[in-house]
Amino acid sequence: MTTASAIDNLRSRFQGELIVPGDQQYDTARKVFNAGIDRRPALIARCAGPRDVIQALEFAREENLPLAVRGTGHNVAGYAVCDDGLVIDLSPLKAIEVDPQSRTVHAEGGCTWGEVNDALQPYGLAATGGFVSITGVSGLTLGGGLGWLVRKHGLALDNLISAQVALADGRLVTASADQNEDLFWAIRGGGGNFGVVTSFVFQAHPVGTVLAGIVLHPAAAAPAAIRRWRDLEAGAPDESTQGALLFHFPDDPSAPEPLRGAPVAGLGGVYAGPPEDGEKLLRPLREYGPPLVDTFQPMPYNAAQRMADFLWPPGLQNYWKSSYLKTLSDAAIDVVVDFFARVPSKRTVIVLEHNGDSAWDRVPDSATAFGHRSWPYDFLVTSAWSDPQDAERNISWTRALFEAMRPYAAPGAYVNYLGGDEGVEGLEAAYGAKLARLAALKAKFDPGNLFRMNPNIAPSAVAAASA
Numbered sequence: 282m283t284t285a286s287a288i289d290n291l292r293s294r295f296q297g298e299l300i301v302p303g304d305q306q307y308d309t310a311r312k313v314f315n316a317g318i319d320r321r322p323a324l325i326a327r328c329a330g331p332r333d334v335i336q337a338l339e340f341a342r343e344e345n346l347p348l349a350v351r352g353t354g355h356n357v358a359g360y361a362v363c364d365d366g367l368v369i370d371l372s373p374l375k376a377i378e379v380d381p382q383s384r385t386v387h388a389e390g391g392c393t394w395g396e397v398n399d400a401l402q403p404y405g406l407a408a409t410g411g412f413v414s415i416t417g418v419s420g421l422t423l424g425g426g427l428g429w430l431v432r433k434h435g436l437a438l439d440n441l442i443s444a445q446v447a448l449a450d451g452r453l454v455t456a457s458a459d460q461n462e463d464l465f466w467a468i469r470g471g472g473g474n475f476g477v478v479t480s481f482v483f484q485a486h487p488v489g490t491v492l493a494g495i496v497l498h499p500a501a502a503a504p505a506a507i508r509r510w511r512d513l514e515a516g517a518p519d520e521s522t523q524g525a526l527l528f529h530f531p532d533d534p535s536a537p538e539p540l541r542g543a544p545v546a547g548l549g550g551v552y553a554g555p556p557e558d559g560e561k562l563l564r565p566l567r568e569y570g571p572p573l574v575d576t577f578q579p580m581p582y583n584a585a586q587r588m589a590d591f592l593w594p595p596g597l598q599n600y601w602k603s604s605y606l607k608t609l610s611d612a613a614i615d616v617v618v619d620f621f622a623r624v625p626s627k628r629t630v631i632v633l634e635h636n637g638d639s640a641w642d643r644v645p646d647s648a649t650a651f652g653h654r655s656w657p658y659d660f661l662v663t664s665a666w667s668d669p670q671d672a673e674r675n676i677s678w679t680r681a682l683f684e685a686m687r688p689y690a691a692p693g694a695y696v697n698y699l700g701g702d703e704g705v706e707g708l709e710a711a712y713g714a715k716l717a718r719l720a721a722l723k724a725k726f727d728p729g730n731l732f733r734m735n736p737n738i739a740p741s742a743v744a745a746a747s748a
């Protein structure tokens with residue numbers, strides 16, 4: 282058991298904030314995005330810089346404490362917080378530097394994608410990021426990073442140039458294409474298994490203004506509307522990243538009557554090319570129906586990154602399930618629409634994402650630890666509800682939908698969309714044949730499995746030299 286004197290000793294050499302049970306900020310500091318996660322760490326170390334991260338790692342090793350690493354705490358499985366252990370909290374690490382000449386951005390480990398793209402926007406640049414602004418740069422990149430530019434510029438990790446990594450043994454190293462190349466391969470998909478990334482350098486792209494928005498149809502029209510979207514996706518250029526969603530419009534008095542609290546199908550996203558080309562491409566989608574609402578308009582990329590934020594507010598109970606799809610058949614569309622008609626919570630969203638036939642699958646499979654680029658679509662069920670007592674029926678519904686989708690699912694999953702209860706099956710679905718190399722690299726960089734609050738890759742018993 283960690284003593285107060287051990288913590289005081291750490292305090293004497295730690296520049297950031299150390300938070301323990303009983304402190305005023307403790308309950309706020311241990312909260313993550315998913316309100317269903319209620320864990321009580323022994324110590325939360327809010328790091329002021331890489332030196333603090335190294336001090337905290339040493340403390341976890343010396344005190345033999347379970348360790349969790351928090352980027353921004355958005356992972357719904359709750360890996361950013363542990364019971365009775367130490368949380369390395371990177372939230373104060375917010376520095377962002379843009380180099381407009383090389384079109385690169387340096388971002389520290391506690392940044393969100395909204396913050397990074399706000400810094401890039403004045404230069405007419407954008408980083409790939411995610412579909413919402415609030416998620417963490419760290420966790421999202423280390424697992425993959427699907428966002429509104431995925432078809433044009435690939436995943437967040439495809440745009441990673443280098444990372445500064447604090448290793449389990451306390452060394453601070455750079456991982457890039459020419460330094461610690463094996464570590465660089467592993468952290469691009471292998472999540473937080475290999476060390477604490479204190480900062481990232483990303484390639485940014487001239488994006489500036491995009492044509493972005495969504496068309497909404499009544500849920501009753503969803504089967505035909507989603508098919509229409511799916512058919513238009515065939516042959517869509519890389520500039521276009523569009524998805525299909527099933528959700529309930531917010532029950533907000535300011536919403537127009539046919540929409541208020543209503544179940545809807547939403548089809549939309551970003552066209553990151555000349556807006557007039559996007560207008561032409563998306564016209565058939567926008568004219569079809571016609572839709573109840575059409576919000577497409579030219580906007581700055583950092584605004585487009587915020588347009589879906591309202592669908593995933595923090596502070597709800599969450600349970601997620603996801604899989605890649607071999608293809609998006611009519612039968613698969615009918616399954617999700619049928620289940621959505623019986624969804625137990627109005628906060629739940631079903632997402633169909635089309636990533637394929639684009640920059641994302643032109644990256645060779647062997648280039649990174651991230652896999653499954655050959656599957657063109659994925660589906661994601663983000664079940665969310667307020668009252669903890671509703672957990673069972675929401676979780677049962679989500680699992681039943683996942684089972685009903687199995688015939689259409691590809692043998693693979695996106696690690697950042699796992700719900701946390703998949704065990705070895707989830708790990709194999711995420712990494713497949715790459716698991717053996719990852720396990721060997723785990724043995725090289727973290728033989729004692731210090732970093733285990735994640736979809737955990739066990740260090741291989743086989744010599745790390747084979748990695």
Ligand SMILES: Cc1cc2nc3c(=O)[nH]c(=O)nc-3n(C[C@H](O)[C@H](O)[C@H](O)COP(=O)(O)OP(=O)(O)OC[C@H]3O[C@@H](n4cnc5c(N)ncnc54)[C@H](O)[C@@H]3O)c2cc1C
Binds near residue numbers: 357424472478697736
């Ligand atoms: C509302 C919402 C929207 C999302 N949208 C998208 C999306 O558009 N695209 C997408 O690809 N994914 C999306 N996700 C999933 C997202 O990628 C993961 O939840 C991701 O883990 C979030 O990153 P984070 O830094 O907040 O992670 P955290 O919850 O802080 O941590 C997650 C894992 O990463 C590890 N980790 C975090 N930071 C570091 C670090 N600096 N060094 C080493 N390990 C670290 C943690 O230890 C933990 O294992 C979304 C999630 C939510 C909740």
